[in-house]
Amino acid sequence: MLTMTASSMTSASFGAFLNLLTHERRLLRLHLPSSAPSAVQRLVALQVTGTEAVCGNVIYRVQCASSAADLDIHALQGVPIGFSVKEGDGGAALVCGLATSVRQIHSEAGAVLLEIELCDALRLLEQRKTWRVFCDLSVLEISEQILTEHRHDNSVLAAALRWHVSGLHKAYPKRAFVMQAGESDADFLQRLWRQEGIAWHFRFALEGNEPVHHLHLADHPSAYPDHSAVALRFHQAGVMEQTDTVTHWEAWCEQSIDEVTLTAFDYKANRCTQAQEKALRGKDGAGLALARTLEDYEYAPPVLAAGLAHQQQMARRRIEAHELAAQGCRARSVVRSLRAGTVFRISGHPHLDTLTEREARFTVTQLTLYARNSLVLDAEWMAPLMKEWLPARAALGDQTALDLPVYCNGFDCVQSDTAIVPRYDPEDVPKLGLMSAVVVGDGDKEVDVDELGRIAVRFLFTRPQEHPRGRGASGTTGDSARIRILQPWADAGFGTAFWPRVGSEILIAFLQNHPDKPVALGGLYDGTHYPPKFSRQGKLPENSALSGIRSKELKANRHNHLLFDDSRGQISAQMFSDHAATQLNQGWLGSPRTEGRSAPRGEGFELATDAAGCLRTAHGLLITAFARLNASGNQLAREETLALMQQCVQLFTGIGEYAAQHQAKAGDHAPHERLHRQLQQWENGSNTKPDAGDGGAPVVAVTAPAGLHFSTPETAVTHAGENCDTVALRHIQLASGEHLTANAGKGISLFAQSEDLTLIAHQGELKLQSQHNDTKVAAAKNLSLTASGGKVQIIAADEILLAASDGSYLRLGGGKIDMGCSGAATIHAATHRWIDAQTTPGELPTFAKDDVGRKPVLARPTDDQKIAGVRFEIDSGDGGKTSGQTNDLGRAASLSKNAFEQMRIRFLDSDD
Structure with a gap:
């Protein structure tokens, strides 16, 4: 027994004491890298306690002593460190990690007692929190990127950490978009691993003298190291038992669910996909019956998985996690080789010996251990150590002496063919509110959308140094997955379509608050993206009565807009395009509003353009000034027009028939009456007269109660494929500054029912010709031919006959003059001359007859x-x-x- 009291302790004697302990009496040994300072290298482990777990962390507290009074605890901070427990066969059970916390718990006479917290690198990564995005990467690729970055940029982690994926047997597809939403790297990675059902554990090794811990990812029971070749003995053991034994064993089970259902909406297919998995193990009898109504149903965020097979895999892993949490074994032992994630076999237990060899194999899922060297110090030195020793001593269940080396552990385990799957809780996912992003595009595109109208954005939190592949902080479409945009109306090929421009700020929400599922809600005005200036006039707040939509020409500076002006007493609406200043103005018409003011220009509507215009309809057009206030009545309300046209048809038909009865030509009134019928039946077949037929004729009606005016400084042309009928209930009046020309292909009939028919050539000639037929001039009373300033000349090719109704006549022609009467023939003259024959030929006109x-x-x-x-x-x-x-x-x-x-x-x- 080695005992050292405070009264006898000096720095030199304490150092010699530790040296003796180091070489002769140690169960517990400390391992430090060769690069550690010499004062650190002289540390001696006295006691260790802590825990390690599959799908958890490695956390141990190691109490160490040193005789180096000048030891700086900061020299230990971040040092790769390990400890080993000497096994019964002379081997050593090793644990490695990083010294993340160092505390001096006692010092006296130049000697110090330290407590070092050793943990794995994942726990250390809990201290690094960030915001970043990953695009088109699988969970494994994301894990590799993050861990590789740390190993590349951190020399300590490069020396102390390795990671492996050989224990993964399943496929893990790429994810379109994943966000690390202010989480630590550790929490983020573990969230992804838990969602996919990937377990992790650590193994330890010395590379030379360097302590190294290895992170292993696993999704299959065969991924864990198998130490079952030699069975562990179950026996009530003492602390000095030379053969490692399991001293306590208990099995447990809890009621669990029967089924997991994962449902997610696939917006591309516009349907929900569902994956269901039932529990396969651990229940029978009443437990099975009880579980039948117990289900874990999750309605996951959209596009949860990369296809139904992947979603089914996730559901399978979720039910396996429930099964893992519902049963297992707890044990205590003095087996020093046990580590979390190792497989062992046990013998000597009354129940376990009845199992098959496969059933008697177990995998450690969690381990808690206590170990100390045989060392007794006086009370002041032992007090800090006793806090860890007393719980361990109670667990041992005996009166173990303080001067003996001690090792004991407690562990949880499951049968080795059980899938070890971490529990995934959707509530652990960060719940994000709204955030801003900037719309991005490729090249010089101003609008960059895909076939579904989705955009890409750069989230404002992204930093280039964290997105080295040019995905996330590049200002291109690679910065995110394509994101859907909230539209006022979205349907199957119809709805609204408003695409934000590249560079604009947009508000992002997250479906079901999941950071991997962003959607764009709409744009935000900011310091470089101002509210629209309609017609490029005015500003806010003076023009706050103006609202609407204003777009911009791509790669140019022209605009279109839909404007609503709600100024009091001056409301209006305008649809406007900068191309040819084309516009439809409605309501109170005024100049573009500037600083809230507008000059009046009229009331009603105005359709204007600097280019051409066209008004085209398939079923007719009514242009009328007969009022229907507030758009009352039918669309084609035309009662006044039909009444006027009825009068005109009656006049046209009646006077034409009267003219025909009096040797003039009757008008062809059939087309006129047909047009009248078409206007009467215009609405037939429409929603106002759905059951009537023969409607919708493509005619144009122009009508006004106060008159119509048509004018042009150039030529006006009226064409009709059939008849051109002009009817006036009073006068038809034609006036021409120069000529009035009327040409007809067949005939001209002029009939005046009463009053006169007057033809006057005021200064020029009056010509009446029948070029290829007779000319007939008849009068009911007198016929007068006068020539006020010249002569009357009558010429005929064959004969001229002047006759009266009583038979008196004068015939000229044939070289003769023939006169006759029934009474006296009287010739009055001053003289009478009868001389030789003489003639004067008359000049007759000639008329061409062309084809x-x-x-x-x-x-x-x-x-x-x-x-x-x-x-x-x-x-x-x-x-x-x-x-x-x-x-x-x-x-x-x-x-x-x-x-x-x-x-x-x-x-x-x-x-x-």
């Missing part, structure tokens, strides 16, 4: 290119038919006619 035939031509309307080889058919107005093919110039057959007539020409496809 008025046609030559139809087929040409493309886009470029006037003539089209050859197309069949045609021509129906003439006289019933004739002509057919053939267009020639090389696109011409159909020539039609020779001596009078104008209608014809119908059809060009036919080759297969008609």
Whole structure:
């Protein structure tokens, strides 16, 4: 027994005492790297206690003594450290980690007693918290990136930590987007591992003299080191038992669930995917019956997994985690070789010996140990050590002497074929609120969306040094997965479409508050992205009555906008495009509002453009100034128009028939009446008259109660394919500054039912000709021909006859003059001269008679290119038919006619 009291202690004697302990009496030994200072190298381990676990941490407290009075505890901070417990066969059970906490718990006479906390690197990574994103990486790739970064940038971790994935047998697909949301690296990695069902544990080794701990990831029972070749003996052992034994054993089980269901929405397929897994082990009888209504149902964030197979795998791991938590064994032992994650076999236990060899194999899931060297100091030195010793002594259950080396442990274990899966709790995921991001795009794109209208963003927390692959902080679409945008309306090919521009700030929310599932809610104005200036005028708050939407031309500086002006007493709406200043203004019309003020320009609506315009309808157009206040009545309300047209039709028909009865030509009133019927039936088939037919004629009606005005400084043209009817209930008045020309292909009929028909050539000639037929002039009373300033000349090619109703006549022609009457013939003259024969020839006009035939031509309307080889058919107005093919110039057959007539020409496809 070695005893050292305070009264006899000096620094030199204490050092000699520790040296003797180090070489002769140690159960517990400390391992330090060769790079540690010499004062640190002289530390001697006195006592250790702590725990290690699969899916947990390695945490031990090592009490050490040193005779170096100048030992600086900071020299120990962060040093890779290990301790070993001497085994019964001469081997050593090793634990390695990092010295993360050093505390001086006693000092006296130049000697010190220290407590060092040894932990694994994952626990150390709890102190590093950050915000970052990962794109298109699997959980393993994310883990490798984070751990590799630490080993690359941290020489201590590079020397003390290794990691391995050989224990992973399952596939882990890439994830489109993962966010580390202010979590520590340790919490973040463990969140991902737990979600995937990946377990982890540590193994320890000395590389040379350097303590190294190895992080192993595992998803299969075979991934754990198997030490079951030699069975551990179950026996009530003393602390000095030479053979390691298990001294206490108890099995336990708890009621668990029967089923896990994972459901998540897949927005690309627009359906929920579901994976279900039932428990496979650990229950029968009443326990099985009780579990049948117990289910762990999780409605996970959208697109939980990379396909249904991956989701099913996750569900399987969740039920395995429940099964693991529902049963196991607890034991105490003095087996020094046990480590968390090792497989062992036990013998000598009454129940366990009845099991098969496979069933008697167990995997340690958690281990707590106590070990100390045989050393007794006086009370002041022993007091700090007794806090750890007393619980261990109670666990040993005997009166173990203080001067003997002691080792004991307690551990949890499960049968070795049990899947060891960490428990995943969705509540452990950071719950994020709203945050800002900036829209990003590739190249010089101003709008960068994919086929689903999704955008990419750069989160403002990302730092380039944490995103070395150019994904996350590059300002390109690689900074995030494609993110959906909240729209006021989103549907199957219809809805609203507002795409934020690259560089704009956008508000991000997270579906079910999960950091890996961002969605964009909408844009935010900021110091460089100002609220819109409609018409480039005014500013806020003076123009706060203006609201609406204003877009911007890509890679240019023109805009479109939809503006609502809610200024009191001056409300209006405007749809505007900078292209050709095209705009529809409605309501109170005014100049662009500046500083809240606008100059009035009118009321109602205004449709204007600096380019061309077109108003096109398929079922007719009504333009009317007959009021329907507040849009009352039907859309095509036209009662006044129909009444006026009815009067006109009656006048047109009646006066035309009267004219025909009096030798004039009647008007063709059938088309006029047809148009009247079309206007009457206009609404038939619409929602106002859904059951009526023959409606929707493509006609245009222009009507106004106070008059119509059409004017142009150039030519005005009116075309009609059939008749052009002009009817006035009072007067039709034509006035021309120069000529009034009326040409007709067949005939002209002028009829005045009452009053006069007046034809006057005020200064020029008055010509009346029948170029190829007779001219008839008749009067019910008198016929007067006068020439006020010249002569009256009557010339005929054959004969001139002047006759009265009583038979008296004068006939000139045929070289003779023939007169006759029933009474006296009286000639009054001053003299009478009868001389030889003489004639004076009259000059007669001649009239040409030209052909008025046609030559139809087929040409493309886009470029006037003539089209050859197309069949045609021509129906003439006289019933004739002509057919053939267009020639090389696109011409159909020539039609020779001596009078104008209608014809119908059809060009036919080759297969008609």
